[in-house]
Amino acid sequence: MAEPGDETLVTIMMLVGAALCFCGVVAAFRPRTGSAVILTPTTVTFEPGTRRELTTPWEALLELRPTRFKATMRVEVRSLAGRTDYDASLSCVGPLTLHTLLHYYWQHPQARDELAERRSRERLLERRFGIE
Numbered sequence: 001m002a003e004p005g006d007e008t009l010v011t012i013m014m015l016v017g018a019a020l021c022f023c024g025v026v027a028a029f030r031p032r033t034g035s036a037v038i039l040t041p042t043t044v045t046f047e048p049g050t051r052r053e054l055t056t057p058w059e060a061l062l063e064l065r066p067t068r069f070k071a072t073m074r075v076e077v078r079s080l081a082g083r084t085d086y087d088a089s090l091s092c093v094g095p096l097t098l099h100t101l102l103h104y105y106w107q108h109p110q111a112r113d114e115l116a117e118r119r120s121r122e123r124l125l126e127r128r129f130g131i132e
Helices: 008-029 095-107 109-116 119-126
Strands: 037-039 043-046 054-057 061-069 072-079 082-087
Touching: 037 095, 054 072, 054 082, 061 095, 072 095, 095 109, 095 119, 109 119
Parallel strands: none
Antiparallel strands: 037 043, 043 054, 061 072, 072 082
16 A cells, blocks of 8 residues: 555556557557458459549559559559559558459459459468469
């Protein structure tokens, strides 16, 4: 039990309170991350819900190219619907895997139906991006 004049308990409580406030501020100003790329059998959407959103049909893609910008890996996308350079470091699968996955489904339209099922997840987990 604290003796009169012993501020240790008060100091600990103040530090805990300050840490909680700091965490709240960081959470409030942290950039929102969500599904950064959405693949469907007919379209691919980059950065949905943002001002940089680009949705394009697979058939309208003209180029997918990995690039490096400063310390980030990006996927440069050119399509008939527009152009974007997507920060692939936001991807939960990693930038090179994302590029390989996008390229696979772009070049293999017969496999795009997998994107509506679990087969695409299995392909990703097994890293099966070759010709079958």
